[in-house]
Amino acid sequence: MSLVPLLIPPSLIPLADGEPGNRVLTISLFSAVVAVTLYITWWASRQNKTAADYYAGGRSFSGAQNGLAVAGDYMSAASFLGISGSIALYGYDGFLYSIGFLVAWLVALLLVAELLRNSGRFTMADQLAFRMKQKPVRTAAATSTIVVSIFYLLAQMVGAGSLVGLLLGVKSEGVKAGVIILVGALMIVYVTIGGMKGTTWVQIVKAVLLMTGTVLITFLVMLKFDFNISKLLGAAAANSGKGEAFLQPGLLYGKDLVGQIDFLSLGLALVLGTAGLPHILIRFYTVPDSRSARRSVQWAIGLIGAFYLMTLALGFGAAALLNTAKGSPVETSKGNVASPLLAESVGGGAGSVGGSILLALIAAVAFATILAVVAGLTLTSASSFAHDLYANVIAKTKPSEKSELRVARFAAIGIGAVAIALAIPAQKLNIAFLVALAFAVAASANLPSLLFNLFWKRFNTSGAVWSIYGGLISAVVLVAFSPVVSGKPTSMITGADFAWFPLSNPGIVSIPLGFLFGVLGTYLGKDRSSEARYTELSVRALTGAGAEGVTKH
Amino acid sequence: MRERDARAYEAVHDAADFTELKRRYKNFVVPWTIAFMAWYLAYVACNNWARDFMKTQVIGNINVALVFGLLQFVSTFVIAAIYGRFANRKLDPLAAGLNAKYKRERRR
Numbered sequence: 001m002s003l004v005p006l007l008i009p010p011s012l013i014p015l016a017d018g019e020p021g022n023r024v025l026t027i028s029l030f031s032a033v034v035a036v037t038l039y040i041t042w043w044a045s046r047q048n049k050t051a052a053d054y055y056a057g058g059r060s061f062s063g064a065q066n067g068l069a070v071a072g073d074y075m076s077a078a079s080f081l082g083i084s085g086s087i088a089l090y091g092y093d094g095f096l097y098s099i100g101f102l103v104a105w106l107v108a109l110l111l112v113a114e115l116l117r118n119s120g121r122f123t124m125a126d127q128l129a130f131r132m133k134q135k136p137v138r139t140a141a142a143t144s145t146i147v148v149s150i151f152y153l154l155a156q157m158v159g160a161g162s163l164v165g166l167l168l169g170v171k172s173e174g175v176k177a178g179v180i181i182l183v184g185a186l187m188i189v190y191v192t193i194g195g196m197k198g199t200t201w202v203q204i205v206k207a208v209l210l211m212t213g214t215v216l217i218t219f220l221v222m223l224k225f226d227f228n229i230s231k232l233l234g235a236a237a238a239n240s241g242k243g244e245a246f247l248q249p250g251l252l253y254g255k256d257l258v259g260q261i262d263f264l265s266l267g268l269a270l271v272l273g274t275a276g277l278p279h280i281l282i283r284f285y286t287v288p289d290s291r292s293a294r295r296s297v298q299w300a301i302g303l304i305g306a307f308y309l310m311t312l313a314l315g316f317g318a319a320a321l322l323n324t325a326k327g328s329p330v331e332t333s334k335g336n337v338a339s340p341l342l343a344e345s346v347g348g349g350a351g352s353v354g355g356s357i358l359l360a361l362i363a364a365v366a367f368a369t370i371l372a373v374v375a376g377l378t379l380t381s382a383s384s385f386a387h388d389l390y391a392n393v394i395a396k397t398k399p400s401e402k403s404e405l406r407v408a409r410f411a412a413i414g415i416g417a418v419a420i421a422l423a424i425p426a427q428k429l430n431i432a433f434l435v436a437l438a439f440a441v442a443a444s445a446n447l448p449s450l451l452f453n454l455f456w457k458r459f460n461t462s463g464a465v466w467s468i469y470g471g472l473i474s475a476v477v478l479v480a481f482s483p484v485v486s487g488k489p490t491s492m493i494t495g496a497d498f499a500w501f502p503l504s505n506p507g508i509v510s511i512p513l514g515f516l517f518g519v520l521g522t523y524l525g526k527d528r529s530s531e532a533r534y535t536e537l538s539v540r541a542l543t544g545a546g547a548e549g550v551t552k553h
Numbered sequence: 554m555r556e557r558d559a560r561a562y563e564a565v566h567d568a569a570d571f572t573e574l575k576r577r578y579k580n581f582v583v584p585w586t587i588a589f590m591a592w593y594l595a596y597v598a599c600n601n602w603a604r605d606f607m608k609t610q611v612i613g614n615i616n617v618a619l620v621f622g623l624l625q626f627v628s629t630f631v632i633a634a635i636y637g638r639f640a641n642r643k644l645d646p647l648a649a650g651l652n653a654k655y656k657r658e659r660r661r
Contacts, residue, residue, distance in 0.1 A: 092618055096600065099625045103593045106632055110582045114640075230613030237614065248608045249600040249618055260601040267597040271590070290648075294640060301633045305626050536562040542574055543648040545565055545655035546558065 022356040023168055029364035030164075033209075034186065037202050037371060041190050044198030051401045052551040054195035054408065055122035055383050056285040059550045061200060063292040067299020070283050072203030073376040074101075074274075074300065075210060075307055076152075077159050077369045078435050083308070084342075085335020086252070087315020088324055091240060093252035094315055094335075096263075098308035100270025105304065107447075108275040109297040114290035115454050115541040116281060121548055124278045124446065125388045128453050131533035132461040134392050140468040142388035144445045145278040147472060148438050149381040150419065152279070153374055155434035157183060157423035159336075160370045166329075166337050167363040177424050183374060184420035190375040191382060191412040199375045200286055206372035211307065213365040217339070217358070218310040220346035221317035232313070235320035246319070262503045266436060269507030273439030276446030279380040288550045318342040334432070340366070378419070382412035429492045433484040433504065437475065440507045444471030444514035452518050454541060459522050460530040466521025471514025478506035561658035565651050574647040581639055589632055596621055 048054050061069070079101065086094030120127035125141035160183045161176035168175075190198055225232040237246040245251060254260040274280060284293045318338035322345060324330045330338045340362045344350055347358030386408035391399055399407075449467045452459040478501045479485060485492050487499035503509075540546050565571055599607055599621065607618035 092622075095622060099596070099622055100593075103589065103625055103629050106589050106629060107586070109633055110586055110636060230615055233614035233619075244608075247614060247616060247619065249604055254601045263601055264594075264597055267594070271593055291641075291645060294637060298633050298637050301629060305630060309623075309626060535566045536559065538575070539562045539565045539571065539651070539655070542578060543565065543571070543651040543655065545562070545652045 022360060025356060026167060026360040026363050029360050030367050033364050033368045033371070036205065037186070037190065037368070040201045040205065041194035041198040044194040044201060047197060048195045050551055051122070051387075051405060052548070053197060054405050055387065056282075056548075057196040057200050059286060059288050059548065061286045061292075063287060063295025064299050065204060066200070066283060066287050066292065066296035067303065068207040069200045069203035069286070070280065070296055070300040071303040071307070072205075072207035072210070072372050073279055073283060074304060075207070075369065076156060076373045076435070077163065077366055078155065079308075079311075080210060080214075080369050081163065081336045081339055081366055084311045084314035084318065085330070085333070085338040087311065087335075088318035088322070088330055088338035088342075089335045090252040091236065091242065091246035091316075091319065092248055093250065095312060096249075096253065096267075097270065098311060100267050101274070102301070102305050102308055104271045104274035105297060105301045107272060108280070109294065109301070111454075112275045112281070112450060113284050113293045113297050116450070117284045117287065117290045117293035118544045118547040119454075119537055119541040120285060122282065122285060122387050123384045124281045124450070125384065128449060128464050129388075129392070131453070131530045131537050132464055136465050137461055138388040138392050140465045141446075141449075142384045142393075144441065144468050144472050145384040145388075146381045146415075147476075148278055148441050148446070149377045150415075150422075151434045151438040151441070152277075153377045153381075153415075153419045154423055154426055155431060155438070156370055156374050156377070157419055158426050158431055160367075160374075161423065161427055162333075163336060163366060163370070166333055167340060167359075167366070173427070176427060180423045180427075181420055183370060184416050184423070186371055187374040187378045188413050188416035190371075191379045191416075192409040196282075196286060196379060199372075199379050200283075202375055203372050206368045207303065209365050209368050211303065213343075213362055214307060214310045214314070217317075217343050217346060217362065218313040220358075221313050221321075221342065224317075224321070224346065232316050232320060236316040237319075239321070240319050240324060258502050261508065262505055265503050265505040265508035268511055269436065269440040269443050269505055272443035272447055272507070272511060274442070276442035276450065277438070278384065278442075278446070279376045281446075282380055282383065285548075289547070290544050314339050314342060317346070321345050374419075378412050378415055381415045382408050385411040385415070430490060431492060433479070433492075436505055437479050440475045440479070440505060440510060441472055443507060444475045444510035445469075446471075448511075448514040448518045452515075452522075453537070456522075457531055457534045458528075459518070460525050460527045462525025462527060463518045463520075463522030466525075467514050467518030470517025470521075471510055474513045475506045475510040478503075478510055482506070557659055557661075561655050564658045565655045568651060568654060570647050570651055570654075574644065574651065577643050577647070581636070581643075585632060585636070589628065592628060593625065596625055 052058055083098050116127055119130055124145055125138045128137045128141055157180050161180045164179040165176045190202055233247055237243055240246045253263040287293050287296055322330055322341055330341060340359055343362040344355040344359035348354035386404050390407045391404045445468045448471060449464045452463060481499055482501045482504055483491060483499045484504045487497035609617045611617060611620055
């Protein structure tokens with residue numbers, strides 16, 4: 001079947017052979033995404049007056065709006081293209097990432113979202129600094145916020161370079177670098193001009209586009225298989241050339257005991273990392289109260305869950321309908337082009353008008369996804385730099401709100417520039433592990449201190465500092481000496497071997513270490529002054545008494 | 554100002570309703586967190602160490618592994634809904650009352 005409306009002007013009919021789809025159409029849709037998001041940013045900028053507007057969107061988003069934005073922040077190109085691609089290549093095992101990513105939201109819902117909303121203001125550090133010594137705690141929390149965000153950002157930006165290259169059918173390194181610079185420049189514009197309000201609306205638009213695009217392709221795939229899941233799975237298994245094994249565990253993870261422990265370690269980091277990701281945590285400050293924070297997470301769970309269920313149809317659909325053999329575009333792109341090529345195939349195939357339109361549409365959705373996620377990450381790091389480091393550590397006297405916001409905007413430019421400068425050379429390296437590492441650091445450094453601070457009266461400044469640095473350093477050091485960095489042909493650095501830690505995922509060691517360091521630091525620090533304000537923190541966290549409200553203009 | 558805030562927080566903290574709010578919250582989140590973590594880790598462990606069980610066919614090409622994975626989705630949706638209902642009914646009214654008490658205490 002084909003989706004050919006006869007109204008399509010002939011200029012949109014695909015031209016070049018060997019090129020994926022129609023480049024003119026793809027570029028037009030990309031430009032439309034950029035135009036819409038820039039308009040939103042400009043519109044939001046006129047409403048940004050106070051610090052609460054810039055950092056927290058005036059705390060005036062509804063639960064449903066913020067739920068869409070949370071989903072938009074969370075569903076990166078890595079999950080949109082990566083998970084469906086991984087299913088297309090490895091079948092059932094490709095699906096496992098998404099389960100950890102989803103279950104993780106229960107940790108955020110039950111233990112973190114509402115309490116954080118009530119007890120914090122703008123950044124993750126606010127909640128710790130509530131009852132501890134400002135300087136050491138804010139420095140530690142800002143360090144880990146910026147490290148996690150930069151890891152995540154690099155993975156997204158390098159992905160953007162190669163992805164846009166693939167979608168536009170260009171191979172030149174110069175064009176990829178150009179794309180990275182363009183993406184970086186756009187995210188700086190969104191964040192400096194639009195602040196949290198602009199960024200949140202960009203996330204909402206992106207989430208709607210992503211869900212719509214995914215529903216459409218899922219529907220077309222299921223239509224081909226008469227809405228029969230078993231038939232889809234059977235066709236996928238047969239076409240993959242791997243037969244039954246394609247639908248069973250074991251093609252990607254857990255080939256031997258080390259691999260099995262590694263998979264368990266990954267599972268732990270995924271399920272515990274989400275509730276410690278700074279760019280997710282600061283989303284809870286954009287709503288008026290804890291009830292709306294709860295609604296946001298419920299919306300996010302519904303949207304993200306529905307989305308990951310649809311990636312099953314996309315992934316197995318790609319396995320059933322596309323060529324995924326060695327040397328095919330799907331295989332050489334590590335699965336990243338599976339969804340776009342699937343869209344082309346269900347739209348009528350390569351060269352058809354319907355196929356080109358759907359391919360361009362999905363490519364534009366992927367592009368919007370990348371832009372939104374990098375903007376969220378840049379805002380998080382810039383806020384933490386200005387609000388935690390500049391206002392409370394670097395500046396000798398408390399700066400005015402105006403100068404703090406000026407620093408936040410400069411910090412966004414600085415962080416954007418650093419991300420661009422790191423992403424361009426990183427293109428040649430295999431840095432796919434950075435997303436998993438960001439989750440591992442979030443689970444090892446941020447989650448222990450957040451939970452201890454909320455639930456353990458005795459927890460103190462040195463406990464927080466030890467647990468953040470301890471978790472952060474152990475996760476990063478273990479990965480630096482693991483096979484993902486050296487010692488294997490697929491490592492980031494080839495031709496050297498200093499890997500003594502056998503697992504690619506540090507979580508199983510670094511998460512317990514993060515908690516242990518928190519306990520050790522607390523008792524060795526001996527300081528008990530933080531207990532005095534625990535009464536206040538626990539009352540505020542549970543009841544919302546004295547929590548920051550909506551800004552009024 | 555700060556002192557008045559601190560006194561108001563103390564007063565809320567000492568209220569019987571606050572002890573009850575804390576008790577209800579803990580009695581909900583502790584068992585449910587243990588339950589969903591155990592259920593998730595059981596799934597991860599079965600992928601590693603119970604592959605023959607996971608390979609068992611259920612209907613057509615759908616095997617236990619896929620059903621177990623889909624059940625993780627179901628349990629996440631259900632627990633999120635149960636918690637929302639519980640928090641709306643059992644936590645929010647107490648929290649609202651205590652919040653009002655805090656505002657009264659601050660004005661004293």
